[in-house]
Amino acid sequence: MAVALGSLLQRPAIYIATGVAGVCVVYGLYRAWRYFRPNTEDEYFERIKNIPNPGERRVLILGLDGAGKTRFARCFCKGRRRLGSTEETTVGFYVNSVTLGEIYLNMWDVGGSANCRGYWKEFVLNLDAICYCVDSSQPARFDEARRELHTFLKYEQTKGIPLILIATKRDKIDSVSPFALYQHMNLDLVKKKRPVYLVGVQAPDSGARKGFMETYRLLVSIVEDKKKKV
Numbered sequence: 392m393a394v395a396l397g398s399l400l401q402r403p404a405i406y407i408a409t410g411v412a413g414v415c416v417v418y419g420l421y422r423a424w425r426y427f428r429p430n431t432e433d434e435y436f437e438r439i440k441n442i443p444n445p446g447e448r449r450v451l452i453l454g455l456d457g458a459g460k461t462r463f464a465r466c467f468c469k470g471r472r473r474l475g476s477t478e479e480t481t482v483g484f485y486v487n488s489v490t491l492g493e494i495y496l497n498m499w500d501v502g503g504s505a506n507c508r509g510y511w512k513e514f515v516l517n518l519d520a521i522c523y524c525v526d527s528s529q530p531a532r533f534d535e536a537r538r539e540l541h542t543f544l545k546y547e548q549t550k551g552i553p554l555i556l557i558a559t560k561r562d563k564i565d566s567v568s569p570f571a572l573y574q575h576m577n578l579d580l581v582k583k584k585r586p587v588y589l590v591g592v593q594a595p596d597s598g599a600r601k602g603f604m605e606t607y608r609l610l611v612s613i614v615e616d617k618k619k620k621v
């Protein structure tokens with residue numbers, strides 16, 4: 392009688408133990424699947440494998456104050472480094488050098504406030520690309536952004552340097568599409584004289600970044616394109 396009662400009491404414990412073990416196995420399998428099959432762009436980005444002797448890309452990042460330049464530059468860092476605060480406006484310039492996959496990125500981010508814009512041209516030296524950031528959620532500043540861009544591109548030293556128009560803050564509700572932004576920037580004439588590319592990015596304070604894989608691939612290919620054209 393006592394033995395039968397004991398085995399009855401043990402049964403729920405066996406069920407519970409089996410249930411817990413089952414949950415653990417399923418969770419383990421889920422984690423393994425996530426590890427081998429990354430499903431967000433952020434995860435792919437974090438796993439780009441660095442190669443020895445990467446080719447250098449020297450990139451100048453310009454745009455109006457608050458356009459998201461410093462945030463954009465930081466987002467090419469892996470892990471937590473990208474999350475550093477960009478609350479303050481950049482006075483002067485900030486250099487972000489990082490090896491990412493096949494390239495060593497040398498990014499020069501120059502302040503966009505009115506008193507810094509006069510210095511933009513001083514940074515045009517052996518550039519592979521100019522990234523011009525425009526806050527896609529602020530149509531009220533598109534005219535100002537276009538004026539500053541065209542003034543800068545008139546500078547003789549920038550001749551032929553590929554331009555990447557970066558539509559930033561795509562996560563914002565009032566953001567316009569990169570193509571609409573491209574049209575506002577009136578780049579058809581510019582396109583005849585230099586390669587012009589267009590990318591939309593988002594890098595909110597929290598949450599995944601987007602558009603950075605595309606920009607990375609573009610920066611990898613941009614020098615190859617230049618070689619082909621020579």
Ligand SMILES: Nc1nc2c(ncn2[C@@H]2O[C@H](COP(=O)(O)OP(=O)(O)OP(=O)(O)O)[C@@H](O)[C@H]2O)c(=O)[nH]1
Nearest residue numbers: 456457458459460461462477480481503560593594
């Ligand atoms: N929601 C959202 N906010 C962004 C994004 N990128 C930048 N920001 C915010 O925009 C603000 C300005 O970004 P910065 O990167 O500092 O702008 P900046 O172009 O470097 O500005 P200056 O240094 O003044 O020339 C920051 O406080 C960020 O929080 C984005 O993709 N989404």
Ligand SMILES: [Mg+2]
Nearest residue numbers: 460461480481
């Ligand atoms: Mg800045």
